[in-house]
Amino acid sequence: MAEQLHTEIEEQKPKRTIRSFVLRQGRLTKGQEQALQNLWPVFGVEYNASSPIHFQPNQHVVLEIGFGMGASLIEMAKNAPEKSFLGIEVHKPGVGACLMAIEENQLSNLNVMCHDAVEVLENMIADNSLDKVQIFFPDPWHKARHNKRRIIQPAFVELIRRKLKVNGILHLATDWQHYAEHMLEVLNQATGYKNLSSTGDYIPRPADRPITKFEKRGQNLGHGVWDLQFQKQ
Template sequence: MTDTHDQPAPQQGETYMRRIRSFVLREGRLTKGQQHALDTYWTDYGVDYQPQLIDLPALFGRDNHKVLEIGFGMGKSLVQMAKAAPEQDFIGIEVHKPGVGACLADAVAQQVNNLKVFEHDAVEVLEQMIADNSLDTVQLFFPDPWHKKRHHKRRIVQAEFVQLLRRKLKPGGVFHMATDWENYAEHMLEVMSQAEGFVNLAPDSRYVERPEHRPLTKFEQRGQRLGHGVWDLMFKKES
């Protein structure tokens, strides 16, 4: 997850339409375990970026429900979701190498085999490697809020990015967002409410309760004890 509270991972960001990057790629220091996981398990779990479409059913050896998460941070929640739903296939994208290494190590420890990961910019992967109408769910959990007003334009949830996701989602596919910044939640709601081809799944056309399949993170539990809010948004592709 793009959890800005419990790890220092840079966030996936908008590189839209030739092309501004909103994240700063800071490699960080790899632990021995993370480096070992990258060296040992990348061939099993990793997908190298290349500017050509990838056959997702062939990648997983089956054509099941496909979930793609943008910016999985250290990967604990992504691995947890994949383990809890072995009938689904999960794809994670993250630019932070230590997070990718940690995710691989955790996937091996949890004996998860329905997960593939990219270490690359999410927009380039989506544009170049993911076929249109191929994803059932796209997840964006706790992205960088760019909380200063002058930086709001760097937030990943913008109209052009949403329409890119619309192309990649199957009809009926869902874009699921979560943030602990109320201002960003309001921004997400505004952008998505104006987005062509999407319908809000919240009964009141605002926010949904956290679904059981999204794990409760440690920072989220800590925030709840302190009275902090978390907002989930789920929008379905109608057309």
């Protein structure tokens, strides 16, 4: 009887969601801490499952998931003032650094969030509302036993597909070849996407994706980089 009761309790427990990230909160610099205090009310968007983000019908919206310290996102927002950018990052030092750069560059077309991107997409982003979703150099979780933590999985790319407008773009980039192959396999098997590669696999780095210091360092060490772009049909 006790064993049956224990089994029933276990079955009633909510399933633990596998996270694609681990909160390794580094120490905030004084500037980052001040930015989170003073600039978050201006450029930050609080997570609120009951208050979806409303975009204008003619608004060109680019969502970046996992922007790190925000260097490439800042550069893209500077180069395309006619577009609206939304960045999601779970690590506060990166959010603080990005807020500082937004103010320094006087950008009015970039906002940031500090929350799990899956929950933001599910609860705050309307279907068919995004022109582009970009994920650059996500954690590769290169050990085989950790591969299940990779953010690019069938359910996630289907969630993104729902949020993209027709002809919207999903742009991925990684410097891990095995992860690139995994991304390509997942997207090739997904419904409702078209690979924009002329060779059916990867594309050259688009001119609008800046090369980060991290990427340059990898190139100097002989590391490859793989870009993928898939379009919602």
